[in-house]
Amino acid sequence: MARVLGTSIKRREDPALITGRGKYTDDLKAEGMAHAAIVRSPYAHARIRGIDTSAAEALPGVLAVLTARDVAAAGIPGVVPVGWLLPDLVTPAHPMIAADTVRHVGDAVAVVVAEDRYLARDAADRVAVDYEPLDAVADVVAALEDGAPAVHEEAPGNVAFDWEIGERESVDAAFASAAHTVELDLRNNRLIPHAIEPRAVLASYDSSTGEMTIHMTSQNPHVHRLLMTLASLGMPEHKVRIVAPEVGGGFGSKIHHYADEAIVGLCSMKLDRPVKWTATRTETNLTDAHGRDHSTHCAMALDADGRITGLRVDTAAAMGAYLSTFAPAVPTYLYGTLLSGQYDIPAIHCHVTGVFTHTAPVDAYRGAGRPEATYVVERLMHLAGDATGLGPVEVRRRNFVSPDAFPYQTQVALAYDSGNYGPAMDRALEMIGYDDLKSEQASRRDNGGKQIGIGFSSYIEACGLAPSAVVGSLGAQAGQWESADVRVHPTASVTVYTGSSSHGQGHETTFSQIVADKLGIAPEAVEVIHGDTDLVQFGMGTYGSRSAAVGGSAIVKSVEKIIEKGKKIAAHLLEASAEDLEYEDGNFRVAGSPDRSLGLGDVALQAYLAHNYPDDLEPGLSATSFYDPANFTYPFGTHVCVVEVDTETGSIELLRYAAVDDVGNVINPMIVDGQLHGGLAQGIGQALWENAVYDESGQLVSGSLMDYAVPKIHNLIPFELDRTTTPCPHNPLGVKGVGEAGAIASPAAVVNAVVDALAPFGISHIDMPLTPEKVWRAVNS
């Protein structure tokens, strides 16, 4: 039978999705369903003097108006918890509904439930909240200044945490004896995730059973159930079922537990009716956890040969008004630990201050910490290429961790399992035609006019989150394994129950490929079930590019158990010893006697009949596994971007983008390419267009798609993709993960290209997004 691993079979998810038959949360209707609209603060910071709900309640069709008082009266925990703790982390309470103070525009102050969503909105507009506006601070640097308005009394100076990794002294020594040093002050711009489907929830409480079913936009239904029951609603975990129907993208924003979903749950409990809420795009922009928002000073020391001797990074990372689910981990363990990049750096020190601001919370967004780390390292490498005279290629090559140095222990905790960085760089140079581009660049520099630039980004990422004991020791309040229950039916078709819940990645296709390949059956014979806490055993969900490496490995473990059990059954039937049996292409065979074999179907049927069956074996042919990996996985690659800059207007045109990625073994190349395309669009979007901007009073001025520029197809160019393959040594599939690579690598490649184009103007840095006006001002200053 032909192998199905590594082939681009079409996504089985797509026929329903592209014909409009996919059922998303907002498509669902329940008998007696009412609609919620949430009243939100128009101020970034204000005291609530009073709330008058009478005009809203008086509208016919309005069923309830709830405020913080009702949360308190319900006797529930009523808070939104943080799920990752750091030493000395300040954890101010985040109430589901603000009681006396609002801390960002969009903070929930009341909820209206009505018979239809238009009426709910009308009534929400009639809730009169008496605010006393207070001074606010939205900017991460301004929030640290003396006398800045305080976001929480418990957090003096707005500091949520102060964290460091690495050795300050050895870095100081490296700088003291450096032949070359480069340094940079940079901002990593705040981003709004913009999943195409806004967050939505349909909560259905039934007082007769005490059960609640919540359909919602979730990347991790079990985690949502845990946080929702434990910290917000105070319901027994087993009485709540969370279902993630089709989920239209998340990019991290649907990992987190938000106030809104809990508020809607409370409404349903109060009214004993199903209640639905779907965020408007405006609400999405105001309340989805944002990404990035760092202010960083960084510096690199190199010796006379251009070898890096030290790296120093000091970052202020915005947390927003409240600590979101994984927020403290993102600028620390997912950032500081990645600062060695692809390089052998003997001394690294990173200090991070987590900062409260009067803005939407900041949490994991595609790449989560790793794009920020890559941006720091790869911008510095660009400068190092200039300072040493080695150029961007040679300075990188000279510092790559050598292929025989793996496993490689970095100075910032992580130990890279495998890697071979040179070939990806070689291939990228070959694809892009580097020498020809350099000569074209030289002639353009001589002739004036539009300039071209070539930018590199050689990135590393740590994904496949990761050994539970390790993340636990770093503060995670959750495990990081994954589960799979594989059930072979009597007719030898298979259903897989995975704890890794898809929200667009194509799990149903790739997971069926894994099972088909391992069992030697057709992918069509495999069904994949996910995203329902009543159907599926506890699982951790989909984020951090973990589904294939961790979720896929759990499936392999279960399949291996099934084959082992099948061998015992087949051995009994064939009157052979189980040790002598082999499994290949869907058949159990006695080694050396090819005519003595049984198909998977024969064995599966016998497993359920159990008529002629080994005495010491339980009937049935299914297996559950909880796979806890030995390490993160470490995908890497080199991306090269070529841009043309119109120096007269500052406009940037993308000319070429070549990406060579090593994501280990590939299950479905088309899906891998698709993940890269999406990630590249987001990373290039960050570099050139996307920017969440708050003004001084804390108003989100980029709150709509008229101002916040999500890349559109005509802004982008065809990407040139290739791969090298260095399998992951510690998981059974040898896979690493690809969901975030594009977003991690590309911002630095784009910015390096633009800075390269503008080198004749003495420009060494421009902060993202590189809008034409900024570029033009830099050229003219």
Place this chain on the structure above:
Amino acid sequence: MYPAQFDYRRAGSVDEALGLLQEHEDAKLMAGGHSLIPMMKLRLAQPPVVIDIGRLDELKGISEAGGSVRVGSLTTHAEIAASDVLAARCPVLAEAAGHIGDAQVRNRGTIGGNIAHADPGSDIPPVLVLVGASVHLQSPSGTRSVAAGDFFQDLLMTDVGEDEILTHVEAPALGAGTGAAYLKFEHPASGYAVVGAAASVTVQNGRCTAAGLVVGGVSATPTTVDVSSLVGSDLSDDAIAAAASGLDAEDPIGDIFASGDYRVHVGKVYGKRALAAARDRAS
């Protein structure tokens, strides 16, 4: 994004629409709905009644009349962009319409709605001002026309009266030897023009006899640049650059993407490039 309560009326004729406008205070006409509905969903507009004129055939279509082209107010951007009549007589209008939004927007949005809404980043207004088009309006008391240059009054404000319907636009055909061009500097978020430069150049017997430049996006209404210095000139790149640099805006508009100063600068650069393209098309 849920609009406030409103009533919906569909007009079967221009007269009926005018009657409904009289009858309902603060009613809004709806053509393609591509500007009106977003405003209503954001609750920035809360008309009690929406009068749908979108199916009035009498307001649709493009025809030649004498020396000019008549474009019905309900003609879509897509029809304008693909029009043979305009390609022959006033291609710069078709060129600008082709730059609007995406295919969906061009299939729904109409020229009448576009100019009645009068967004400063719209692509159509500078072209109408450049070619000297007239805008035709009808009310219960009769019809009138107004020059495009006078039609746009301020940000989202035009000369359309509360009781009036915009029926059509009349654009003079470009004369012999005239080339014209529209160049757009697109806003990456909205897709509207940050700056849109419409230029025309007439060349007769190897000499420039007329030239025009109108820039959108810099001010609340289209900005006409005095490029009369080009008349009689050799239309050299330098002469064109000097003429375009006359762009001046007292109170330029700005946003987080592009400040007023920068828009003026880009207006000059795009003005220059549009004039050069117009020159190259003139013969």
